[in-house]
Amino acid sequence: MTFAPCLNRFLLLVVTLILAANLSPTACRAQHLPNPKHTDSLDRFFQIESWLPTPNAQRTASGVPGPAYWQQRADYDIDITLDDKTQRLSGISRIKYHNKSPHTLRYIWVQLDQNRFKPDSDSATTTTAPSLSPRISFRGLNSILARTVFEGGYKIESVTDEKQTALPHTIIKTMMRIDLPEPLKPGMSTGFEIRFSHNIINAKVIRARGGYEFFEEDENYIYEIAQWFPRVVSYTDYKGWQHKQFLGRGEFTLELGDYVVRITTPSDMVVAATGELQNTKEVLKPEWIKRLQEAESSKKPLFIVTPEEAKQNESEKSNKPKTWIYSAKNVRDFAFAASRKFIWDAMAVKVGNKTPLAMSYYPKEGNPLWEQYSTKAVAQTLKTYSKHTIDYPYPVAISVNAKSIGMEYPMICFNYGRCEDDGTYSERTKYGMIGVIIHEVGHNFFPMIINSDERQWTWMDEGLNTFVQFLTEKEFDRDYPSRRGSARNIRDYMGGDKTRISPIMTNSESIYQFGNNAYGKPATALNILRETVMGRELFDH
Numbered sequence: 110m111t112f113a114p115c116l117n118r119f120l121l122l123v124v125t126l127i128l129a130a131n132l133s134p135t136a137c138r139a140q141h142l143p144n145p146k147h148t149d150s151l152d153r154f155f156q157i158e159s160w161l162p163t164p165n166a167q168r169t170a171s172g173v174p175g176p177a178y179w180q181q182r183a184d185y186d187i188d189i190t191l192d193d194k195t196q197r198l199s200g201i202s203r204i205k206y207h208n209k210s211p212h213t214l215r216y217i218w219v220q221l222d223q224n225r226f227k228p229d230s231d232s233a234t235t236t237t238a239p240s241l242s243p244r245i246s247f248r249g250l251n252s253i254l255a256r257t258v259f260e261g262g263y264k265i266e267s268v269t270d271e272k273q274t275a276l277p278h279t280i281i282k283t284m285m286r287i288d289l290p291e292p293l294k295p296g297m298s299t300g301f302e303i304r305f306s307h308n309i310i311n312a313k314v315i316r317a318r319g320g321y322e323f324f325e326e327d328e329n330y331i332y333e334i335a336q337w338f339p340r341v342v343s344y345t346d347y348k349g350w351q352h353k354q355f356l357g358r359g360e361f362t363l364e365l366g367d368y369v370v371r372i373t374t375p376s377d378m379v380v381a382a383t384g385e386l387q388n389t390k391e392v393l394k395p396e397w398i399k400r401l402q403e404a405e406s407s408k409k410p411l412f413i414v415t416p417e418e419a420k421q422n423e424s425e426k427s428n429k430p431k432t433w434i435y436s437a438k439n440v441r442d443f444a445f446a447a448s449r450k451f452i453w454d455a456m457a458v459k460v461g462n463k464t465p466l467a468m469s470y471y472p473k474e475g476n477p478l479w480e481q482y483s484t485k486a487v488a489q490t491l492k493t494y495s496k497h498t499i500d501y502p503y504p505v506a507i508s509v510n511a512k513s514i515g516m517e518y519p520m521i522c523f524n525y526g527r528c529e530d531d532g533t534y535s536e537r538t539k540y541g542m543i544g545v546i547i548h549e550v551g552h553n554f555f556p557m558i559i560n561s562d563e564r565q566w567t568w569m570d571e572g573l574n575t576f577v578q579f580l581t582e583k584e585f586d587r588d589y590p591s592r593r594g595s596a597r598n599i600r601d602y603m604g605g606d607k608t609r610i611s612p613i614m615t616n617s618e619s620i621y622q623f624g625n626n627a628y629g630k631p632a633t634a635l636n637i638l639r640e641t642v643m644g645r646e647l648f649d650h
Contacts, residue, residue, distance in 0.1 A: 167346045180560075182207040183341040183366040190373040190430075191332060191447060196321055199306035202338050207298045210344065214293040218342035218352045219285045220363075223307045225355055226261025226315070231282055232356045255314045263339070266304040276301060283355040285339065303339045318360075318516045319523065324450065324472070327423045331448040331472060333511055333523045340442070343562070353564050359617030361556055362564040363441040369434070374447045376431035377422050379414060381453075381470045381507050382445035383520045384437030392433050397453075404455040404466060410484040414453040416473060422449040437519065439502075441560060444518035446470060446509045454480065458488045461500035467491060471510035478528050478542060483508050486543045486585065490550040493581040497649065498554050506553060508546050515545045517552030524549055540590055547585070548578045567617040572631025579632055593629040594636050602629065 164170040166177035184207075189200035208214055225232040233256055239249060268278045268287055277288040293299050309332065312320030319335030343351045343362045351362040369387075372380055380392075389398055397413050404411045414422075426449075437443060450472035457464050467487035471479040487508050491501045507521040514523040526542025528534045554577070556563050556570035563570050579594030592598065602625040603610070609621045613631060620626045639648040 162347075177211075179209045179211065179346070181209050181341075181344050181364045183364045185338075185366060185368045185370070185443070187338060187368070187370045187443075188373075189338070189370065191334070193330065193375050193378075196309045196311075196330070197306060198309060198334065198337055200304075200338065202303045202305065203300065204303070204339075204341060205298055205300045206293075206341060208293045208295055210346070211295050213295065214289070214344070216286050216288045217293075217299075217301075218344075218350045219287060219303070220340045220342055220355065221263050221265075221280065221283050221285050222336040222340075222355050224262040224280075224283045225357055226256070226259060226310060226317070227282075228257055228259075228261075230262075231354050235356065252314055252316065255311070259310070259315060260308055261310070262307060264306045265339075266306070267302075269302050271300040271302070273302075284342070284352045286352075305339060307337070309334070312514060313512060317514075319444070319514065322512050324474075327450070328426075329423050329449050331446065331450060331511070333444075333446045333509060333514060333516075335444040335516060335518055335523070336442075338443070345562075348562070348565075351562060351564055355564075356618055358623070359564040359567065361442070361570075362562045363560075365439050365441045365560060368437040368440060368443050370437075370443055370445070371432050371434050372445055372447070373430050373432045375427050375449075376429040377425040377427040377449050378431070378447045379422070379449070379451040379453060379470070380433040380445060380447045381451070381468070381509055381521060382433070382435040383440060383443045383518060384435040385504050387434040387436050388432075392431055401455065405457055405464070407456050410454040410456045410467075410469070410480075412452070412454050413468075414451060416452050416476065416480075419450055419452045419473065422451075425449065440519035441557060442518050444521050444523075446521070446523070448472070452476070452480070454484050456484055456488060458491045458501075458506075460491055460495045463500065463502070463504075465491065465501055465503060466505045468505060469508045469510070474527055475510040476528065477532060478526060478534050478539060479510055482539065482543055483510070483524075483546060486546040487550050489585045490547045490581055493584050494551055494554050494577050497577055497580060499558070501553065502558065503553065506550055508550060515549055517549040517557070519553065519557045522546075522549035522552065543585065543589075544578070544582060544592065547581045548574060551578050551581065563617065565616060566614065567620065567623075567627040568613045568631045571627045572613070573635075575628045575632035576635040579636060593624075594632045596633055596637060599625065599629050599633045 166175045168178065169175045184205040186203040187200060189198055191198055206217055224230060239245060265280065268276045270276055270290065276290070279286045287301060289299060310317040310320035312322055319333045322331045341364055343364050345351065353359070368384060370382065372382065374380060400411055400413045404413065451470040452473065453468065453470050455466050455468040458467050467484050469479060469483035469487065471483065487506050491506055495501050503520050505520050509521065509523050511523040511525050512527065513525050515525055516523045524542065524546045526538060526545065551574045552570065555561065555574040561569040575593050579591050582589040582591045602622065611621045611626050613626065639645055
């Protein structure tokens, strides 16, 4: 997906952030740049052209793709079944891989992110053990022990070509190499099929990007399913195959493509997903369809599934299956959520010449907080980000309530924030929830649309996203207590132990103080550039 008008601005932001990294004490000490013209032995304001990559036919100096630019694609056709009794997924992924590169490929790498949850995974064995002194919480200890016994990871039943002929494949922890029966030449495509299954993480016990939450009171689940299917690794002109092992922190590097996904769940569950629902009449009640149509022109959130209807769904416990069909165009990932407990509301948001739907799905435990603020926060995010970057191109943007997850995927994200049992909530909970919704919905722009390599460089999506999040929060509420963006919020970090401050251009798994470095420092640098160095009018031009 190419957005040329945005790329020039994006290049400006990249250059600015590299400069900001050079101005950090650690970066200055690491880069010895003597300049006899200055009394300071280090020239902190030297021209940075020598740091920038040499322009070529693929990538020009302006940041616009060159005449020889190419980008791979992978299209997915998936059938997946959610077993509500065993908390397990099983399915078939049919992948059509398009070789747009000038290279002949003899194999294809596929990500197996769920293998991170195997007891002997690199993620488990390289994680620093928590301190037990003076004490550790029961929840923390329980999570450590759960990782040792949880039967995580994929069961790959078969890998075949389109004629059902078995393909040789090698699994190396969170990566799998599929050897092709014949070389895939430039401009050609190939198809293959993977049958797989895996257990779903208990997100209350094991920290993850998705999982399930069980509600003892009504014996229901909320499933938030992410990084759940084998996905093709990106192949680029600057990196080749990005088959770096997934440790849990450096998240995304994927190819764009089209998806058709058929999700089978118990018939009384409501399913939210990346993309647009294709079989509305088969899965939605007539009154839900009518309300959804009304929401397409509504300037305020309208219930699609009311709190009363959600409460009724909680008690049914159907054993009959129902299949929801979703289609998504030009996205690089797919996630979904399913539950009997979902209240669902939606409203229209005018963005350029499109009117996407802002939507929220949440249980009664999220109210009244979610009913009041979630969808409005989604709508504000689409407006502000579209104003400062590019118009939001997708038809929907969804916020799903989770107990303790904050995570983003194309068109859908999972966000924490719950009321107390009596329905009250603190200002901290309110603003924390709104902030995480803005941040995760904002990730649709960085990195889901601006397709950066977060497996390698976290700041390219987290830093840019946190900056526009700061702008959105201030437009949502002038007195919003933003955590990051203002210079005063990063003073302690920048004035702290210099050995614990990493340059921005540091790999995701190697960063000290992840939040301050990858989120706060780039956002603050851009805010200073906008407010002090350039001024809003010039910066926003």
